[in-house]
Amino acid sequence: MLDDRKAAILRAVVEEYIETAQPVGSQHVARSRGVQASSATVRNEMSVLERDGYLVQPHTSAGRIPTDKGYRFFVDSLHGWGAGQLNPGQRAEVKSFFTKAHGELEHMLSETSQLLSRLTDHTAVVIAPPHEAATIRSVQIVALGGRTALVVAVLSNGSVEKRTLELPVLDDGTPVGDAVVTAASTRLAGYLTGRTVAQLGEVPSTGEVTVDALLATSVRALTGGHDEEGGSVFVGGASRMANAFDAVATVRQVLGILEEQFVVVTLLRDLLDRGLTVAIGADEHGLTPLAGCSVLVAPVRGADGQTGTIGILGPTRMNYPQALAAVAVVSQRLGRRIEEG
Amino acid sequence: MLDDRKAAILRAVVEEYIETAQPVGSQHVARSRGVQASSATVRNEMSVLERDGYLVQPHTSAGRIPTDKGYRFFVDSLHGWGAGQLNPGQRAEVKSFFTKAHGELEHMLSETSQLLSRLTDHTAVVIAPPHEAATIRSVQIVALGGRTALVVAVLSNGSVEKRTLELPVLDDGTPVGDAVVTAASTRLAGYLTGRTVAQLGEVPSTGEVTVDALLATSVRALTGGHDEEGGSVFVGGASRMANAFDAVATVRQVLGILEEQFVVVTLLRDLLDRGLTVAIGADEHGLTPLAGCSVLVAPVRGADGQTGTIGILGPTRMNYPQALAAVAVVSQRLGRRIEEG
DNA sequence: ACCTGGCACTCGGTAGGATCGAGTGCCAAT
DNA sequence: ATTGGCACTCGATCCTACCGAGTGCCAGGT
Numbered sequence: 001m002l003d004d005r006k007a008a009i010l011r012a013v014v015e016e017y018i019e020t021a022q023p024v025g026s027q028h029v030a031r032s033r034g035v036q037a038s039s040a041t042v043r044n045e046m047s048v049l050e051r052d053g054y055l056v057q058p059h060t061s062a063g064r065i066p067t068d069k070g071y072r073f074f075v076d077s078l079h080g081w082g083a084g085q086l087n088p089g090q091r092a093e094v095k096s097f098f099t100k101a102h103g104e105l106e107h108m109l110s111e112t113s114q115l116l117s118r119l120t121d122h123t124a125v126v127i128a129p130p131h132e133a134a135t136i137r138s139v140q141i142v143a144l145g146g147r148t149a150l151v152v153a154v155l156s157n158g159s160v161e162k163r164t165l166e167l168p169v170l171d172d173g174t175p176v177g178d179a180v181v182t183a184a185s186t187r188l189a190g191y192l193t194g195r196t197v198a199q200l201g202e203v204p205s206t207g208e209v210t211v212d213a214l215l216a217t218s219v220r221a222l223t224g225g226h227d228e229e230g231g232s233v234f235v236g237g238a239s240r241m242a243n244a245f246d247a248v249a250t251v252r253q254v255l256g257i258l259e260e261q262f263v264v265v266t267l268l269r270d271l272l273d274r275g276l277t278v279a280i281g282a283d284e285h286g287l288t289p290l291a292g293c294s295v296l297v298a299p300v301r302g303a304d305g306q307t308g309t310i311g312i313l314g315p316t317r318m319n320y321p322q323a324l325a326a327v328a329v330v331s332q333r334l335g336r337r338i339e340e341g
Numbered sequence: 342m343l344d345d346r347k348a349a350i351l352r353a354v355v356e357e358y359i360e361t362a363q364p365v366g367s368q369h370v371a372r373s374r375g376v377q378a379s380s381a382t383v384r385n386e387m388s389v390l391e392r393d394g395y396l397v398q399p400h401t402s403a404g405r406i407p408t409d410k411g412y413r414f415f416v417d418s419l420h421g422w423g424a425g426q427l428n429p430g431q432r433a434e435v436k437s438f439f440t441k442a443h444g445e446l447e448h449m450l451s452e453t454s455q456l457l458s459r460l461t462d463h464t465a466v467v468i469a470p471p472h473e474a475a476t477i478r479s480v481q482i483v484a485l486g487g488r489t490a491l492v493v494a495v496l497s498n499g500s501v502e503k504r505t506l507e508l509p510v511l512d513d514g515t516p517v518g519d520a521v522v523t524a525a526s527t528r529l530a531g532y533l534t535g536r537t538v539a540q541l542g543e544v545p546s547t548g549e550v551t552v553d554a555l556l557a558t559s560v561r562a563l564t565g566g567h568d569e570e571g572g573s574v575f576v577g578g579a580s581r582m583a584n585a586f587d588a589v590a591t592v593r594q595v596l597g598i599l600e601e602q603f604v605v606v607t608l609l610r611d612l613l614d615r616g617l618t619v620a621i622g623a624d625e626h627g628l629t630p631l632a633g634c635s636v637l638v639a640p641v642r643g644a645d646g647q648t649g650t651i652g653i654l655g656p657t658r659m660n661y662p663q664a665l666a667a668v669a670v671v672s673q674r675l676g677r678r679i680e681e682g
Numbered sequence: 683a684c685c686t687g688g689c690a691c692t693c694g695g696t697a698g699g700a701t702c703g704a705g706t707g708c709c710a711a712t
Numbered sequence: 713a714t715t716g717g718c719a720c721t722c723g724a725t726c727c728t729a730c731c732g733a734g735t736g737c738c739a740g741g742t
Contacts, residue, residue: 025705038715043706061705061721103505138483142495146681152501154483154493162501164444238579239596248583251592255580340487366734379686384735402692402734 002054007077008035009045010054014066014074018317023063068281068316071294075278075320084321086329090119098333105158105338110234112310112334117237119326122244122314125264128232129300129308129338131155132198139192141185141218143167147175151188151218155197157306163221168213176210184214197222233261244315245292253289258313263287268309271297278324281316292316296323298331302338310334343395348418349376350386351395355407355415359658364404409622409657412635416619416661425662427670431460439674446499446679451575453651453675458578460667463585463655466605469573470641470649470679472496473539480533482526482559484508488516492529492559496538498647504562509554517551525555538563574602585656586633594630599654604628609650612638619665622657633657637664639672643679651675 002010012032016024026046030039037045046064049055054070057063066074078084086094097115101108109126116124134155143149147169153161167175183206191203200223203215238258242251257263267287271279279285279295290313297311310331312323343351353373357365367383370376376383387405390396395411398404407415419425427435438456442449450467457465475496484490488510494502508516524547532544541564544556579599583592598604608628612620620626620636631654638652651672653664 023705027705039705040708040715040717041713043708044714047707057706059722061707062723063705104503105505137485138481138493140479140481140495142479144478144497144499148499150495150499150501152479152493152495154481154491154503156485158485158489158491158505160491160493160501160503162445162495164499237600239593239600242583242589242593242596246589248587248589248592251589252580252583255583255596259578259580364734368734380734381686381688381737382684384737385685388736398735400693402736403694404734 002049002073005035005037006045006049007073009037009042010049010066010070010073011077013046013055013064014070017066018319021317023058023065025063028063066317068283071280071316071320072284075280075324078321078324084319084325086119086322086325090326091329093119094329094333098337101337106232106234108337109232109308110236112330113234113236115236116310116312116326116330117240119330120312120314120319120323121240122312122318122323123238123241123258124236125268125309125311125313126234126236127265127268127309128159128234129157129302129306131157131159131161131306133196133306134159135194135196136192139185139189139222141181141188141214143178143181149181151221153192153197153222161197161222163218165217165221168210168217170210176214180208180210180214183208184211184218187211188215188218233265235264241313244318250292254293254313257287257289267295268297268311271295271311272299272309277327278320294318294320296320296327298327300331300338301335308334308338343414346376346378347386347390348414350378350383351390351407351411351414352418354387354396354405355411358407359660362658364399364406366404369404407658409624412621412657412661413625416621416665419662419665425660425666427460427663427666431667432670434460435670435674439678442678447573447575449678450573450649451577453671454575454577456577457651457653457667457671458581460671461653461655461660461664462578462581463653463659463664464579464582464599465577466609466650466652466654467575467577467675468606468609468650469500469575470498470643470647471573472498472500472502472647474537474647475500476535476537477533480526480530480563482522482529482555484519484522490522492562494533494538494563498643502538502563504559506558506562509551509558511551517555521549521551521555524549525552525559528552529556529559574606576605582654585659591633595634595654598628598630608636609638609652612636612652613640613650618668619661635659635661637661637668639668641672641679642676649675649679 009029012029012035013024016028026039026042029035029042030037046055050064053067054073055064056067058065109128113124113126134157136153137156138154141149141151147167149165149167151163151165169175187206188203192200200219203219205212235258238255241254245251267285277297282288282291285295292315293313294316295311295313297309300308300310302308310327312327350370353370353376354365357369367380367387370383371378371380387396391405394408395414396405397408399406450469454465454467475498477494478497479495482490482492488507490506490508492504492506510516528547529544533541541560544560546553576599579596582595586592608626618638623629623632626636633656634654635657636652636654638650641649641651643649651668653668
């Protein structure tokens with residue numbers, strides 16, 4: 001809907017503004033390659049682009065700045081015409097990272113968020129794949145002392161779920177004994193092993209009323225206690241947020257959001273559901289405190305069709321080609337890595 | 342070493358500066374209760390305090406600002422003469438927090454860091470007690486698929502340690518079978534249950550060479566893989582750092598440090614070892630990037646004589662009485678809470 | 683000997699005014 | 713339709729003046 005020249009001009013403005021953070025004037029645009037026109041022509045075109053909402057002037061007789069709509073056009077036009085590449089150094093960094101990577105999944109994801117943050121120079125978020133579809137390899141109930149016990153489940157994807165619970169008390173006020181706990185534990189293991197977390201149902205009665213009570217509590221703890229949303233979010237390079245804005249109040253606000261893991265998870269999930277890879281400004285991602293920010297997101301397809309999520313958060317004025325490339329590469333390689341185990 | 346009047350004046354300057362963040366002039370001090378002298382006298386005294394390094398002038402003919410040494414005197418004099426109290430609202434908040442608190446230890450610690458941050462309006466840090474002294478309640482080895490397996494240990498304090506490991510391969514290139522894994526698992530359980538994490542030694546040979554190999558790997562994984570330092574640090578209210586300074590560069594630097602969990606842990610542990618509760622400025626805590634920051638720390642004595650740590654990080658210009666009170670109360674109640682289980 | 687009122691002095695911060703220059707909008711010529 | 717030219721705008725920068733909070737010091741009073 002924009003003719004070629006307008007598109008070229010808009011692209012030039014965005015590119016220059018991303019680089020310099022200064023309002024861009026017609027002369028700069030005219031001089032930039034990709035635009036064949038005099039500054040006067042550019043001026044005319046730019047005033048149209050402003051009328052149509054792609055650009056704004058901070059004040060009369062200053063250069064122009066892209067609006068969110070302007071950025072949107074930019075990234076859309078990017079999608080068609082070959083997205084950016086990482087530079088060789090970064091490519092090497094990614095490669096060496098993923099060949100070296102090993103050990104705990106959580107640890108690796110945390111490191112990955114830092115990698116992504118380093119690559120883009122923005123804050124990165126990594127969310128572990130949910131393990132609803134993972135099968136249970138082992139469950140047990142362990143008495144801790146006093147009235148408390150722990151249900152521990154080991155899943156096929158290598159993660160461990162644990163829940164605290166209170167042991168049922170007998171009529172005389174003392175908690176149930178070790179015998180009951182081990183009985184329940186083996187029963188639980190026999191019944192749940194091999195199932196997925198999603199399909200935990202009731203465990204059939206054993207006849208022993210205390211054992212049944214403990215079993216019920218355990219299953220409830222395992223299914224219910226999904227604080228989940230919080231446990232598996234890794235934020236890397238939050239301090240880089242302070243580079244993006246020079247108003248300390250803005251930084252404060254954004255960091256505040258990042259601390260609310262639930263909000264972050266919801267945000268990324270929501271964007272993925274809507275099929276977006278990049279959300280520019282509050283209009284698109286819907287979080288007013290993050291006005292002036294863009295969110296970039298990609299699914300991480302691992303084993304079992306389960307998908308994790310990675311994303312980055314930066315100012316709307318960010319290097320989209322580079323960031324998109326980084327997210328794409330990392331999501332791909334991370335997915336492959338997870339698949340391998 | 343400071344006569345009464347000088348001490349009173351210094352205190353007045355610190356208090357006013359903490360409140361207003363503006364250089365304090367002699368008139369304000371003279372008017373403040375606790376100081377009985379004319380502004381001229383105060384001026385004379387203040388110039389002495391400056392000569393002795395307790396105060397500085399940002400520029401000639403401006404008020405005075407406390408130096409780190411000035412703050413140090415202030416908090417020392419505080420220690421003697423009844424430290425501050427939390428206001429009733431805060432008291433109530435703490436109380437309700439700890440009566441409501443339940444569930445996973447990690448989750449509670451994380452929430453605690455947020456509580457402490459809310460109370461003080463600064464960034465708070467909570468470090469879980471190490472579990473070197475906790476005894477092992479249950480260990481098992483779970484094969485995951487392919488060559489990888491997981492060693493999972495449940496400790497008496499309710500935490501769960503897990504380590505990934507690669508299964509040994511047989512001569513024909515396939516990993517050891519389930520029989521070997523279960524054999525090793527039961528053997529490991531029988532031998533380690535009841536011991537503390539600190540005193541894991543070799544497991545005596547079984548005669549079966551593959552089982553022995555797996556056992557050795559498992560024990561090594563459990564003792565070695567102490568990434569530990571990272572896993573148990575909870576930072577709450579990092580965004581509040583942005584309130585403390587108005588130079589975005591400073592914020593950036595401090596946040597950078599907070600992201601390096603190892604540094605944070607080392608810092609707090611070091612301070613505790615040196616018997617400090619409050620470290621003012623880079624000279625005392627030793628981290629140049631945290632110039633202009635004070636660190637406040639307290640041990641959390643839980644069960645088994647094991648101690649966790651809580652602390653807060655804020656600008657040197659912080660409300661010490663209030664912050665000290667908050668840290669003291671939270672450390673005490675958290676300790677009690679952990680003891681209970 | 684110490685305190686205190688008074689006074690001259692300093693110097694950061696704010697307000698007004700001039701200047702500069704990058705940038706715009708518009709118009710007439712190509 | 714494009715472009716060179718021109719008048720105009722307006723933020724940024726610099727200078728100056730001025731105000732006021734604050735200081736240092738001195739001389740007089742207790």
